[in-house]
Amino acid sequence: MSVATIEMKPIAYGRDCKTYLLWDADTKEAAIIDPRFDHVARYVREIEQTGVKLKYAIDTHTHADHLSGSDRLRNLTGCAIVMSDASKSKVPDYKVADGETLKLGGHQLTLLHTPGHTPDSMCIFDGHRVYTGDTLFIGSAARTDFMGGSPEKLYESFRKIEALGNDVEVWPGHDYNGHEHSTIAAELETNPHFKADRDGLITMHKIKGDLPANMAEILSFNTEAGIEENKIIKPTDVASFGTPGKDFTLLDSRYVDEFEAGRIDGAILIPLPELHDRWAEVEKLPHPIVSVCRSGVRATMAMMTARHAGDENWLLLEGGMQAWQKADKPMVSDTGKDPDVITSKFAVGGSCAAGGGTCSAG
Numbered sequence: 001m002s003v004a005t006i007e008m009k010p011i012a013y014g015r016d017c018k019t020y021l022l023w024d025a026d027t028k029e030a031a032i033i034d035p036r037f038d039h040v041a042r043y044v045r046e047i048e049q050t051g052v053k054l055k056y057a058i059d060t061h062t063h064a065d066h067l068s069g070s071d072r073l074r075n076l077t078g079c080a081i082v083m084s085d086a087s088k089s090k091v092p093d094y095k096v097a098d099g100e101t102l103k104l105g106g107h108q109l110t111l112l113h114t115p116g117h118t119p120d121s122m123c124i125f126d127g128h129r130v131y132t133g134d135t136l137f138i139g140s141a142a143r144t145d146f147m148g149g150s151p152e153k154l155y156e157s158f159r160k161i162e163a164l165g166n167d168v169e170v171w172p173g174h175d176y177n178g179h180e181h182s183t184i185a186a187e188l189e190t191n192p193h194f195k196a197d198r199d200g201l202i203t204m205h206k207i208k209g210d211l212p213a214n215m216a217e218i219l220s221f222n223t224e225a226g227i228e229e230n231k232i233i234k235p236t237d238v239a240s241f242g243t244p245g246k247d248f249t250l251l252d253s254r255y256v257d258e259f260e261a262g263r264i265d266g267a268i269l270i271p272l273p274e275l276h277d278r279w280a281e282v283e284k285l286p287h288p289i290v291s292v293c294r295s296g297v298r299a300t301m302a303m304m305t306a307r308h309a310g311d312e313n314w315l316l317l318e319g320g321m322q323a324w325q326k327a328d329k330p331m332v333s334d335t336g337k338d339p340d341v342i343t344s345k346f347a348v349g350g351s352c353a354a355g356g357g358t359c360s361a362g
């Protein structure tokens with residue numbers, strides 16, 4: 001096995017979620033850790049620019065706070081999806097046992113089963129760095145109060161991480177405070193969760209937090225199936241469906257202030273939180289339904305609600321209104337101002353942000 005450190009690039013397009021691209025310099029075989037669905041097009045560009053071949057997409061656990069990009073990356077690159085054998089997800093190609101390894105050229109990644117945040121949580125050790133997913137954060141720790149979490153198991157998992165050695169670098173799956181990486185020694189010194197004794201950790205984790213927003217839709221996407229490529233369309237495809245409201249429906253799932261500030265002409269509004277209760281209206285709409293929101297995340301969740309209602313005749317406008325605006329397509333507004341794509345005040349505290357509905361113990 002090579003003694004050189006494996007190549008690694010952290011990719012963080014969101015404020016808080018961390019994705020890592022790892023590759024062997026000689027063979028260019030690569031793995032991506034915890035990709036997000038809404039950033040897949042960017043990952044594909046990164047992969048092309050770096051000149052690597054994606055062999056594995058690894059999800060460190062079943063994510064409840066954001067949509068995994070692994071399924072779409074598999075569709076686009078042919079990579080295999082890897083998760084823990086404790087996962088109930090139907091999505092992965094390989095489910096790995098504790099201590100199992102994956103080869104990237106002359107390097108190997110060791111998958112460590114580290115339950116605590118969820119029963120299927122893993123950390124990935126490349127010989128120099130440990131990618132801790134939502135198990136250990138810099139100065140903090142995973143929450144253990146939902147999804148089968150357990151502070152007792154988290155304590156044992158922390159000891160497994162500690163045993164990797166003081167100099168090993170810690171690269172977490174989230175960071176809410178602008179840190180990039182740390183070391184096991186530094187976390188043992190300063191992290192109140194990591195340095196706590198068993199009883200202390202259990203006491204610290206007694207507080208229950210809010211569940212992540214739209215958790216049912218996110219879990220459906222992450223554990224059953226994502227969206228097939230032929231159901232993902234671009235702004236330039238929309239005109240081919242005919243007249244919205246007659247030949248098909250443009251269903252916008254944003255909040256009313258976003259819809260009023262700038263939308264596609266002919267779109268109708270059903271904010272995502274209302275979709276379930278207003279399903280009878282949706283059934284009467286002309287199909288197919290093109291699902292649109294600001295960036296594509298809420299529109300995807302709307303498609304999960306539709307899937308559970310037995311309606312698969314939906315299409316996703318990739319990149320949402322942001323992509324529509326970028327493509328210079330016309331918008332209308334009700335505000336008297338130039339139409340624009342805005343971020344709603346209601347959308348604060350989205351999928352990975354701190355302040356409730358996150359994966360951090362706080």
Ligand SMILES: [Fe+2]
Nearest residue numbers: 063064134359
């Ligand atoms: Fe998580």
